[in-house]
Amino acid sequence: MPPLDLPLGLGTSGLDDPAECTETVAAALAAGYRHVDTAQMYDNEAAVGEGIDRVCSDPDLDVDRDDVVVATKVHPDNLSPEDVRETARESLERLGLDRIDLLYVHWPIRTYDAEATLPVFDELRENGLADHVGVSNFTPDLLREAREILDAPIAAHQVECHPRFQQSELRGLAAEFDHRLVGYSPLAKGAVLDDEELVEIGERNGVSPALVALAWALDRDVSPIPKSSGDHVIENLRAAEVDLPESDLAAIDALGPGERLIDPDDAAWNR
Template identity: 40%
Template sequence: MEAITTQGVAIPRLGFGTFRMPGADAQPAVESALALGYRHIDTAAMYENEAAVGAALAASGVARDKLFVTTKVWHDQLVPDALHRAFDASLRKLGLDHVDLYMIHWPARDLDMAATLEALIALRERGLTRAIGVCNFNLPMLRRAVEEIRAPLASVQLEYHPFLSQASTLAYLRGKGIPLTAYAPLAQGRAASDPTLAVLGRKHSCSAAQMAIAWLLDQPGVAVIPKAARPESQRANLDALAVRLNHQDHAAIAALPKDQRFVRPPFAPDWDAAA
């Protein structure tokens, strides 16, 4: 599996997402994914499945140093003391002595960014997480985190799929050597039924969903974490690694609407904020 090296860690470019796999539902799915060859597992406190993910990791027999495990702290736990307690709870549920990447899941409206990022950095310095990152920060927030606070971000996780442009953010992150991890890469299932992606997929003997994943993987500095509960879907996502796009494919996907954002919780930041 190709990996992106960043801040001293190697992030496998195709990972396994576990959103909307609550409780014990996650364990068999993660066990299957690990058996198929996934090594990058993405979870979060909010998913309420860290214990099940940890059980799957333990049952897999895969050596810890071959795994890349990400978890995240929820936006109501970003005050440093609360963040440290949340981290300890996540680590305990996962049954690990460290995680590979610990991330802010969403920024809070009253976020003290410097204090929160310093709390993350302290976890990294103690060896409890190998790297730190943020999710769902808009571009002005990223500029502040990187340029003013100088946080050593190893990844930024954002909604990214063929129907949503992240061009300006991606250009900024590439300039700073920070990978973008694409969540909801199938646009919450919409990519699988898109006519343009289906036509391209038939040309490459693959599905529309595989085309969407392959398009993301074809972009430098992008990792992808699709969710798939069924082993056959997990395998199909892995098979997308072999799909090679050409200029015509990219042109066709570029012509799709790029303003469709599907993850819009009420606490999301202003995505249109000027950089």
């Protein structure tokens, strides 16, 4: 299996209305997205699948399912071996797919047990139900442990990442271990829109601060997955065309760090 290409993707966390979710996914794929991220926890896999099917089955749009990376994540309550097997298949049924391109451990908490959980992800990959295995919200130590247990290479590690929470250590490990770092909340839940430094950089380059944040991520080898709807879906895709000068990228690198925005009490880093 070749390494997984993960361009800027569409995040679907919070797209709770089924009709809106389906429309957003369909519009994103029609506009050029080729990476869609969902999760059992989001309770929208069926709507995501409808959007994918709508576009990939339309001959006028010429979008090949094989060109779309579809990712989902196993709920932390479902990480015992039998639950992984059962709920992964249920996810495929909801998505209307016979395989998932990228299957993540969503959070290494609750029913997660590395020695018991991870071999089932290998099993699903060997049985053709998942092309690639990923992890999400892992600490560096848990990431190293997972690499030792899994037979499959880790294709991606998904974590919160944006200009005020840059994840330099995990970005370095992604480069060292040759997997993609996928950044959720790349717009810091909208906070980048009012970030004075990012606004100034955007004004110098004639783009929005949202595009500044996404372009920085792409330049720093992070695959951002902004959640968006309406016109923002197409606007965010333009980040791939934004070429920020190195001086501005360095200025973003030097920004004062903020705090985590997604920080549940039982997260691995809080233990």
